[in-house]
Amino acid sequence: MARNPQTGRDGDGGDRDGARTPGPAAPQDPERAHSAREIAAAWERERPGTPVSSIGIVTPIWQLAKLFGDDRRRVLARAGVDTATLDLLSVLRRSGPPYALSTRELGRRSLVTAGAVSQRVARAEQEGLVTREAAGGRPRTVLVTLTPAGHDLVEATVDQVLHREADLVAGLTPEQQAGLTELLHVLLTDVQSRVGDDRLSQVGGE
Amino acid sequence: MARNPQTGRDGDGGDRDGARTPGPAAPQDPERAHSAREIAAAWERERPGTPVSSIGIVTPIWQLAKLFGDDRRRVLARAGVDTATLDLLSVLRRSGPPYALSTRELGRRSLVTAGAVSQRVARAEQEGLVTREAAGGRPRTVLVTLTPAGHDLVEATVDQVLHREADLVAGLTPEQQAGLTELLHVLLTDVQSRVGDDRLSQVGGE
Protein backbone atom coordinates (compact mmCIF):
# COMPACT_ATOMS: atom_id res chain seq x y z
CA MET A 1 0.00 0.00 0.00
CA ALA A 2 1.47 2.96 0.61
CA ARG A 3 1.09 4.51 -2.66
CA ASN A 4 1.98 7.92 -3.71
CA PRO A 5 3.12 11.28 -2.57
CA GLN A 6 0.01 13.29 -2.34
CA THR A 7 -3.05 13.14 -4.38
CA GLY A 8 -2.72 16.45 -5.46
CA ARG A 9 -0.91 19.12 -6.75
CA ASP A 10 2.16 19.56 -8.68
CA GLY A 11 4.19 22.42 -9.66
CA ASP A 12 3.56 25.70 -11.27
CA GLY A 13 0.97 26.21 -13.89
CA GLY A 14 3.15 26.39 -16.88
CA ASP A 15 5.88 23.86 -16.90
CA ARG A 16 4.00 21.51 -19.06
CA ASP A 17 7.21 20.20 -20.27
CA GLY A 18 6.15 17.62 -22.83
CA ALA A 19 9.45 18.17 -24.47
CA ARG A 20 11.83 20.92 -23.64
CA THR A 21 15.10 20.99 -22.01
CA PRO A 22 15.15 19.30 -18.65
CA GLY A 23 17.90 21.63 -17.71
CA PRO A 24 18.14 24.93 -15.92
CA ALA A 25 14.63 26.22 -16.44
CA ALA A 26 12.94 23.43 -14.52
CA PRO A 27 11.33 24.39 -11.23
CA GLN A 28 13.40 22.19 -8.99
CA ASP A 29 15.37 19.07 -9.35
CA PRO A 30 14.18 17.54 -12.58
CA GLU A 31 15.02 14.09 -11.32
CA ARG A 32 13.09 14.16 -8.11
CA ALA A 33 9.43 14.00 -7.18
CA HIS A 34 7.88 17.23 -6.03
CA SER A 35 8.13 18.10 -2.38
CA ALA A 36 5.12 18.63 -0.13
CA ARG A 37 5.77 22.36 -0.28
CA GLU A 38 5.63 22.41 -4.05
CA ILE A 39 2.51 20.29 -4.11
CA ALA A 40 0.69 22.51 -1.64
CA ALA A 41 1.75 25.65 -3.53
CA ALA A 42 0.48 24.15 -6.77
CA TRP A 43 -2.89 23.39 -5.20
CA GLU A 44 -3.18 26.93 -3.97
CA ARG A 45 -2.36 28.28 -7.36
CA GLU A 46 -4.68 26.01 -9.30
CA ARG A 47 -7.51 25.77 -6.84
CA PRO A 48 -7.45 28.52 -4.23
CA GLY A 49 -9.15 27.30 -1.12
CA THR A 50 -8.10 23.68 -1.41
CA PRO A 51 -7.55 22.30 2.12
CA VAL A 52 -3.82 21.74 1.90
CA SER A 53 -3.00 21.79 5.59
CA SER A 54 -2.29 18.09 5.91
CA ILE A 55 0.03 17.81 2.93
CA GLY A 56 3.14 18.84 4.80
CA ILE A 57 2.69 15.80 7.02
CA VAL A 58 1.00 13.14 4.90
CA THR A 59 3.06 13.52 1.75
CA PRO A 60 6.53 13.19 3.28
CA ILE A 61 5.33 10.26 5.36
CA TRP A 62 4.29 8.45 2.19
CA GLN A 63 7.44 9.34 0.37
CA LEU A 64 9.59 8.19 3.25
CA ALA A 65 7.66 4.95 3.63
CA LYS A 66 8.20 4.29 -0.05
CA LEU A 67 11.92 5.03 0.13
CA PHE A 68 12.42 2.91 3.24
CA GLY A 69 10.35 0.08 1.80
CA ASP A 70 12.11 0.05 -1.56
CA ASP A 71 15.46 0.20 0.13
CA ARG A 72 14.69 -2.65 2.45
CA ARG A 73 13.39 -4.73 -0.42
CA ARG A 74 16.67 -4.26 -2.29
CA VAL A 75 18.75 -5.10 0.76
CA LEU A 76 16.76 -8.26 1.38
CA ALA A 77 16.73 -9.35 -2.24
CA ARG A 78 20.42 -10.15 -1.86
CA ALA A 79 19.55 -12.60 0.87
CA GLY A 80 16.77 -14.08 -1.22
CA VAL A 81 13.95 -13.00 1.09
CA ASP A 82 11.07 -10.66 0.58
CA THR A 83 9.97 -8.06 3.10
CA ALA A 84 6.65 -9.70 3.85
CA THR A 85 8.29 -12.98 4.80
CA LEU A 86 10.93 -11.33 6.93
CA ASP A 87 8.24 -9.38 8.70
CA LEU A 88 6.43 -12.58 9.56
CA LEU A 89 9.56 -14.31 10.78
CA SER A 90 10.60 -11.27 12.79
CA VAL A 91 7.31 -11.05 14.62
CA LEU A 92 7.72 -14.69 15.63
CA ARG A 93 11.35 -14.22 16.58
CA ARG A 94 10.60 -11.19 18.71
CA SER A 95 7.85 -12.96 20.56
CA GLY A 96 10.52 -15.10 22.22
CA PRO A 97 10.53 -18.84 22.86
CA PRO A 98 8.75 -20.94 21.84
CA TYR A 99 8.53 -18.68 18.78
CA ALA A 100 4.93 -19.54 18.11
CA LEU A 101 1.84 -17.39 17.62
CA SER A 102 -1.67 -17.88 16.33
CA THR A 103 -2.61 -16.62 12.89
CA ARG A 104 -4.88 -14.16 14.60
CA GLU A 105 -2.12 -12.71 16.73
CA LEU A 106 0.14 -12.48 13.68
CA GLY A 107 -2.44 -10.44 11.84
CA ARG A 108 -2.78 -8.03 14.70
CA ARG A 109 0.93 -7.47 14.93
CA SER A 110 1.50 -7.12 11.21
CA LEU A 111 -1.15 -4.61 10.13
CA VAL A 112 -2.35 -6.81 7.31
CA THR A 113 -5.61 -8.67 6.78
CA ALA A 114 -6.19 -12.25 7.86
CA GLY A 115 -6.10 -13.33 4.24
CA ALA A 116 -2.68 -11.80 3.76
CA VAL A 117 -1.38 -13.56 6.86
CA SER A 118 -2.69 -16.83 5.57
CA GLN A 119 -0.82 -16.33 2.33
CA ARG A 120 2.36 -15.23 4.02
CA VAL A 121 2.33 -18.28 6.25
CA ALA A 122 1.64 -20.57 3.31
CA ARG A 123 4.62 -19.17 1.41
CA ALA A 124 6.91 -19.38 4.42
CA GLU A 125 5.75 -22.90 5.17
CA GLN A 126 6.49 -23.85 1.57
CA GLU A 127 10.06 -22.70 2.08
CA GLY A 128 10.42 -24.52 5.38
CA LEU A 129 10.69 -21.37 7.47
CA VAL A 130 7.67 -22.02 9.68
CA THR A 131 5.33 -24.88 10.53
CA ARG A 132 1.60 -24.74 10.94
CA GLU A 133 -0.49 -26.87 13.30
CA ALA A 134 -3.81 -26.89 15.03
CA ALA A 135 -3.64 -25.72 18.60
CA GLY A 136 -6.05 -26.61 21.35
CA GLY A 137 -6.43 -23.04 22.49
CA ARG A 138 -9.46 -21.29 21.06
CA PRO A 139 -12.01 -22.84 18.75
CA ARG A 140 -10.32 -22.86 15.46
CA THR A 141 -6.84 -21.63 16.31
CA VAL A 142 -3.78 -22.38 14.21
CA LEU A 143 -0.36 -22.09 15.72
CA VAL A 144 2.51 -20.93 13.52
CA THR A 145 5.98 -21.82 14.73
CA LEU A 146 9.41 -20.70 13.55
CA THR A 147 11.66 -23.49 12.30
CA PRO A 148 15.43 -23.48 12.86
CA ALA A 149 15.83 -22.41 9.24
CA GLY A 150 13.45 -19.52 9.79
CA HIS A 151 15.26 -18.54 12.94
CA ASP A 152 18.60 -18.58 11.16
CA LEU A 153 17.27 -16.46 8.34
CA VAL A 154 16.17 -13.79 10.77
CA GLU A 155 19.50 -13.85 12.54
CA ALA A 156 21.31 -13.49 9.25
CA THR A 157 19.38 -10.48 8.00
CA VAL A 158 17.89 -8.37 10.76
CA ASP A 159 21.03 -6.60 11.86
CA GLN A 160 21.77 -5.80 8.24
CA VAL A 161 18.39 -4.21 7.72
CA LEU A 162 18.33 -2.26 10.95
CA HIS A 163 21.87 -1.07 10.57
CA ARG A 164 21.13 0.16 7.09
CA GLU A 165 18.10 2.04 8.32
CA ALA A 166 20.04 3.60 11.14
CA ASP A 167 22.41 4.89 8.45
CA LEU A 168 19.52 6.31 6.49
CA VAL A 169 18.32 8.44 9.39
CA ALA A 170 21.79 9.38 10.54
CA GLY A 171 21.53 12.77 8.89
CA LEU A 172 19.39 13.98 11.76
CA THR A 173 21.02 15.02 15.00
CA PRO A 174 20.20 12.92 18.06
CA GLU A 175 17.97 15.74 19.26
CA GLN A 176 16.11 15.84 15.96
CA GLN A 177 15.69 12.08 16.01
CA ALA A 178 14.29 12.20 19.52
CA GLY A 179 11.92 15.00 18.63
CA LEU A 180 10.73 13.27 15.50
CA THR A 181 10.23 9.98 17.34
CA GLU A 182 8.11 11.71 19.95
CA LEU A 183 5.95 13.59 17.44
CA LEU A 184 5.42 10.50 15.32
CA HIS A 185 4.39 8.56 18.38
CA VAL A 186 1.84 11.18 19.34
CA LEU A 187 0.48 11.40 15.81
CA LEU A 188 0.25 7.65 15.39
CA THR A 189 -1.59 7.19 18.66
CA ASP A 190 -4.02 9.88 17.68
CA VAL A 191 -4.58 8.68 14.12
CA GLN A 192 -5.20 5.13 15.34
CA SER A 193 -8.04 6.41 17.46
CA ARG A 194 -9.58 8.33 14.57
CA VAL A 195 -9.29 5.83 11.75
CA GLY A 196 -12.22 3.50 11.65
CA ASP A 197 -14.37 6.24 13.08
CA ASP A 198 -16.70 6.35 10.16
CA ARG A 199 -18.40 9.57 11.12
CA LEU A 200 -15.33 11.42 10.09
CA SER A 201 -15.02 9.88 6.70
CA GLN A 202 -18.16 11.55 5.50
CA VAL A 203 -17.74 14.38 3.11
CA GLY A 204 -18.50 17.11 5.52
CA GLY A 205 -15.99 15.80 7.90
CA GLU A 206 -16.31 17.70 11.14
CA MET B 1 4.56 -0.19 -0.92
CA ALA B 2 4.92 0.27 2.40
CA ARG B 3 4.90 -2.95 4.12
CA ASN B 4 5.17 -3.62 7.74
CA PRO B 5 6.04 -2.25 11.11
CA GLN B 6 9.58 -3.19 11.62
CA THR B 7 11.52 -6.18 10.68
CA GLY B 8 12.15 -6.50 14.23
CA ARG B 9 14.85 -8.09 16.01
CA ASP B 10 15.04 -11.56 16.83
CA GLY B 11 16.39 -13.18 19.77
CA ASP B 12 19.19 -15.23 20.94
CA GLY B 13 21.07 -17.68 18.90
CA GLY B 14 20.29 -21.08 20.20
CA ASP B 15 17.27 -21.74 22.33
CA ARG B 16 14.95 -22.94 19.68
CA ASP B 17 11.66 -23.87 21.05
CA GLY B 18 12.18 -23.44 24.74
CA ALA B 19 8.71 -24.59 25.54
CA ARG B 20 5.69 -22.92 26.87
CA THR B 21 4.15 -19.71 27.73
CA PRO B 22 3.95 -17.16 24.98
CA GLY B 23 2.95 -15.00 27.89
CA PRO B 24 5.29 -12.17 28.81
CA ALA B 25 5.47 -10.91 25.26
CA ALA B 26 1.90 -9.60 25.20
CA PRO B 27 2.46 -6.36 27.01
CA GLN B 28 -0.16 -3.92 25.82
CA ASP B 29 -3.38 -3.57 23.98
CA PRO B 30 -4.33 -6.93 22.55
CA GLU B 31 -6.22 -5.29 19.72
CA ARG B 32 -3.51 -3.07 18.35
CA ALA B 33 -0.22 -3.60 16.57
CA HIS B 34 2.84 -3.17 18.72
CA SER B 35 4.30 0.29 18.99
CA ALA B 36 7.84 1.14 18.02
CA ARG B 37 8.73 1.28 21.70
CA GLU B 38 7.45 -2.22 22.33
CA ILE B 39 9.20 -3.56 19.26
CA ALA B 40 12.52 -2.03 20.26
CA ALA B 41 12.11 -3.34 23.79
CA ALA B 42 11.36 -6.83 22.48
CA TRP B 43 14.51 -6.73 20.41
CA GLU B 44 16.58 -5.65 23.35
CA ARG B 45 15.12 -8.39 25.46
CA GLU B 46 15.58 -11.11 22.86
CA ARG B 47 18.83 -10.00 21.30
CA PRO B 48 20.73 -7.49 23.39
CA GLY B 49 22.87 -5.36 21.12
CA THR B 50 20.52 -5.24 18.19
CA PRO B 51 20.80 -1.85 16.47
CA VAL B 52 17.33 -0.57 17.33
CA SER B 53 18.00 3.13 17.03
CA SER B 54 16.05 3.66 13.83
CA ILE B 55 12.91 1.84 14.91
CA GLY B 56 11.39 4.82 16.66
CA ILE B 57 11.35 6.64 13.34
CA VAL B 58 10.94 4.01 10.64
CA THR B 59 8.22 1.94 12.27
CA PRO B 60 5.72 4.74 12.96
CA ILE B 61 6.32 6.12 9.49
CA TRP B 62 5.30 2.78 7.99
CA GLN B 63 2.36 2.39 10.27
CA LEU B 64 1.13 5.89 9.50
CA ALA B 65 1.59 5.42 5.76
CA LYS B 66 -0.47 2.26 5.98
CA LEU B 67 -3.23 3.92 7.99
CA PHE B 68 -3.37 6.95 5.70
CA GLY B 69 -3.29 4.76 2.60
CA ASP B 70 -6.01 2.40 3.77
CA ASP B 71 -8.15 5.30 4.86
CA ARG B 72 -7.81 7.08 1.56
CA ARG B 73 -8.62 3.90 -0.33
CA ARG B 74 -11.84 3.52 1.63
CA VAL B 75 -12.82 7.14 1.11
CA LEU B 76 -12.21 6.88 -2.62
CA ALA B 77 -13.95 3.55 -2.99
CA ARG B 78 -17.21 5.38 -2.43
CA ALA B 79 -16.49 7.49 -5.46
CA GLY B 80 -15.52 4.44 -7.48
CA VAL B 81 -11.89 5.43 -7.92
CA ASP B 82 -8.69 3.83 -6.76
CA THR B 83 -5.81 5.72 -5.21
CA ALA B 84 -3.44 5.06 -8.08
CA THR B 85 -5.80 6.55 -10.63
CA LEU B 86 -6.56 9.59 -8.51
CA ASP B 87 -2.86 10.13 -8.04
CA LEU B 88 -2.34 10.15 -11.79
CA LEU B 89 -5.23 12.52 -12.42
CA SER B 90 -4.13 14.81 -9.62
CA VAL B 91 -0.63 15.16 -10.95
CA LEU B 92 -2.10 16.20 -14.29
CA ARG B 93 -4.64 18.51 -12.66
CA ARG B 94 -2.13 20.35 -10.59
CA SER B 95 0.23 20.80 -13.52
CA GLY B 96 -2.27 23.37 -14.78
CA PRO B 97 -3.63 23.91 -18.30
CA PRO B 98 -3.37 22.20 -20.71
CA TYR B 99 -3.31 19.37 -18.16
CA ALA B 100 -0.86 17.29 -20.16
CA LEU B 101 2.43 15.64 -19.26
CA SER B 102 4.73 13.05 -20.80
CA THR B 103 4.80 9.54 -19.41
CA ARG B 104 8.31 10.20 -18.30
CA GLU B 105 7.37 13.27 -16.31
CA LEU B 106 4.47 11.39 -14.75
CA GLY B 107 6.79 8.70 -13.52
CA ARG B 108 9.11 11.20 -11.95
CA ARG B 109 6.32 12.91 -10.11
CA SER B 110 4.63 9.76 -8.90
CA LEU B 111 7.45 7.74 -7.39
CA VAL B 112 6.53 4.63 -9.34
CA THR B 113 8.31 2.76 -12.13
CA ALA B 114 7.75 3.47 -15.80
CA GLY B 115 5.89 0.19 -16.14
CA ALA B 116 3.47 1.19 -13.42
CA VAL B 117 2.82 4.54 -15.09
CA SER B 118 2.10 2.78 -18.34
CA GLN B 119 -0.46 0.59 -16.63
CA ARG B 120 -2.04 3.45 -14.74
CA VAL B 121 -2.44 5.43 -17.93
CA ALA B 122 -3.88 2.44 -19.76
CA ARG B 123 -6.50 1.93 -17.05
CA ALA B 124 -7.41 5.59 -16.90
CA GLU B 125 -7.61 5.76 -20.68
CA GLN B 126 -9.92 2.77 -20.64
CA GLU B 127 -12.26 4.69 -18.38
CA GLY B 128 -12.10 7.82 -20.45
CA LEU B 129 -10.28 9.87 -17.85
CA VAL B 130 -7.21 10.67 -19.94
CA THR B 131 -6.12 10.47 -23.56
CA ARG B 132 -2.78 9.34 -24.88
CA GLU B 133 -1.09 10.62 -28.02
CA ALA B 134 2.31 10.82 -29.60
CA ALA B 135 3.92 14.20 -29.15
CA GLY B 136 6.53 15.66 -31.43
CA GLY B 137 8.74 16.79 -28.59
CA ARG B 138 11.43 14.31 -27.70
CA PRO B 139 12.21 11.14 -29.58
CA ARG B 140 9.59 8.74 -28.49
CA THR B 141 7.48 10.89 -26.19
CA VAL B 142 3.87 10.17 -25.34
CA LEU B 143 1.66 12.96 -24.06
CA VAL B 144 -1.04 12.12 -21.55
CA THR B 145 -3.89 14.61 -21.28
CA LEU B 146 -6.72 14.94 -18.78
CA THR B 147 -10.21 14.69 -20.29
CA PRO B 148 -13.15 16.72 -18.97
CA ALA B 149 -14.38 13.58 -17.21
CA GLY B 150 -10.98 13.15 -15.56
CA HIS B 151 -10.93 16.77 -14.54
CA ASP B 152 -14.39 16.48 -13.01
CA LEU B 153 -13.42 13.41 -11.07
CA VAL B 154 -10.51 15.21 -9.47
CA GLU B 155 -12.67 18.17 -8.60
CA ALA B 156 -15.24 15.89 -7.02
CA THR B 157 -12.84 13.98 -4.81
CA VAL B 158 -9.73 15.93 -3.91
CA ASP B 159 -11.29 18.18 -1.31
CA GLN B 160 -12.90 15.18 0.30
CA VAL B 161 -9.62 13.36 0.59
CA LEU B 162 -7.62 16.33 1.80
CA HIS B 163 -10.25 17.40 4.26
CA ARG B 164 -10.41 13.93 5.70
CA GLU B 165 -6.65 13.85 6.10
CA ALA B 166 -6.64 17.24 7.77
CA ASP B 167 -9.07 15.74 10.28
CA LEU B 168 -6.79 12.80 10.85
CA VAL B 169 -3.87 14.99 11.86
CA ALA B 170 -6.01 17.46 13.80
CA GLY B 171 -5.03 15.88 17.09
CA LEU B 172 -1.69 17.65 16.93
CA THR B 173 -1.46 21.28 17.94
CA PRO B 174 -0.50 23.74 15.18
CA GLU B 175 2.94 23.97 16.76
CA GLN B 176 3.35 20.21 16.74
CA GLN B 177 2.22 20.04 13.13
CA ALA B 178 4.70 22.69 12.13
CA GLY B 179 7.51 20.96 14.00
CA LEU B 180 6.67 17.60 12.49
CA THR B 181 6.44 19.05 8.99
CA GLU B 182 9.85 20.60 9.36
CA LEU B 183 11.51 17.46 10.72
CA LEU B 184 9.95 15.27 8.05
CA HIS B 185 11.15 17.63 5.38
CA VAL B 186 14.69 17.53 6.70
CA LEU B 187 14.64 13.75 7.00
CA LEU B 188 13.17 13.25 3.54
CA THR B 189 15.73 15.49 1.90
CA ASP B 190 18.49 13.65 3.65
CA VAL B 191 17.19 10.16 2.95
CA GLN B 192 16.73 10.97 -0.73
CA SER B 193 20.39 11.81 -0.94
CA ARG B 194 21.42 8.56 0.72
CA VAL B 195 19.15 6.07 -0.97
CA GLY B 196 20.58 4.77 -4.16
CA ASP B 197 24.03 5.22 -2.79
CA ASP B 198 24.94 1.61 -3.09
CA ARG B 199 28.00 1.78 -0.94
CA LEU B 200 25.75 2.11 2.04
CA SER B 201 23.67 -0.92 1.33
CA GLN B 202 26.56 -3.25 1.89
CA VAL B 203 26.48 -5.27 5.02
CA GLY B 204 29.06 -3.25 6.83
CA GLY B 205 27.06 -0.20 6.10
CA GLU B 206 27.88 3.14 7.53
Added chain:
DNA sequence: AGGTCTAAATTTAGCCCTAAACGGATCTGA
Protein backbone atom coordinates in the same frame (compact mmCIF):
# COMPACT_ATOMS: atom_id res chain seq x y z
C1' DA C 1 -30.43 -33.19 20.26
C1' DG C 2 -30.85 -30.29 16.51
C1' DG C 3 -30.70 -25.82 14.41
C1' DT C 4 -28.58 -21.45 14.29
C1' DC C 5 -24.81 -18.15 15.24
C1' DT C 6 -20.33 -16.78 15.43
C1' DA C 7 -15.44 -16.70 15.15
C1' DA C 8 -11.17 -18.15 12.77
C1' DA C 9 -8.78 -19.38 8.94
C1' DT C 10 -8.62 -20.13 4.07
C1' DT C 11 -9.76 -19.43 -0.70
C1' DT C 12 -10.91 -16.62 -4.62
C1' DA C 13 -11.15 -12.64 -7.62
C1' DG C 14 -9.21 -8.62 -8.82
C1' DC C 15 -6.03 -4.75 -8.39
C1' DC C 16 -1.43 -2.66 -8.42
C1' DC C 17 3.33 -2.79 -8.32
C1' DT C 18 8.35 -4.05 -9.51
C1' DA C 19 11.86 -5.99 -12.38
C1' DA C 20 13.16 -7.43 -16.52
C1' DA C 21 12.51 -8.41 -21.35
C1' DC C 22 11.04 -6.22 -25.48
C1' DG C 23 10.14 -2.97 -29.49
C1' DG C 24 11.03 0.89 -31.94
C1' DA C 25 13.11 5.33 -32.98
C1' DT C 26 17.02 8.58 -32.54
C1' DC C 27 21.79 9.62 -32.16
C1' DT C 28 26.86 8.53 -32.99
C1' DG C 29 30.65 7.44 -35.33
C1' DA C 30 33.14 5.20 -38.82
Added chain:
DNA sequence: TCAGATCCGTTTAGGGCTAAATTTAGACCT
Protein backbone atom coordinates in the same frame (compact mmCIF):
# COMPACT_ATOMS: atom_id res chain seq x y z
C1' DT D 1 24.83 4.93 -44.88
C1' DC D 2 24.86 1.52 -41.76
C1' DA D 3 26.03 -0.69 -37.15
C1' DG D 4 25.74 -0.04 -32.52
C1' DA D 5 24.50 2.46 -28.45
C1' DT D 6 20.60 4.73 -26.15
C1' DC D 7 16.46 6.16 -24.69
C1' DC D 8 11.35 5.71 -23.92
C1' DG D 9 7.47 3.46 -23.44
C1' DT D 10 5.11 -0.97 -23.25
C1' DT D 11 4.56 -5.75 -22.17
C1' DT D 12 5.21 -9.83 -19.37
C1' DA D 13 5.94 -12.64 -15.30
C1' DG D 14 5.36 -12.91 -10.78
C1' DG D 15 4.65 -11.21 -6.10
C1' DG D 16 1.68 -9.21 -2.54
C1' DC D 17 -2.41 -7.17 -0.84
C1' DT D 18 -7.53 -6.30 0.09
C1' DA D 19 -12.31 -7.52 0.20
C1' DA D 20 -15.54 -10.83 -0.05
C1' DA D 21 -17.08 -15.58 -0.27
C1' DT D 22 -16.39 -19.97 1.84
C1' DT D 23 -15.37 -23.62 5.17
C1' DT D 24 -15.23 -25.34 9.80
C1' DA D 25 -15.70 -25.98 14.45
C1' DG D 26 -17.24 -24.73 18.76
C1' DA D 27 -21.09 -21.89 21.37
C1' DC D 28 -25.84 -20.90 22.27
C1' DC D 29 -30.56 -21.60 22.38
C1' DT D 30 -35.11 -24.24 22.86
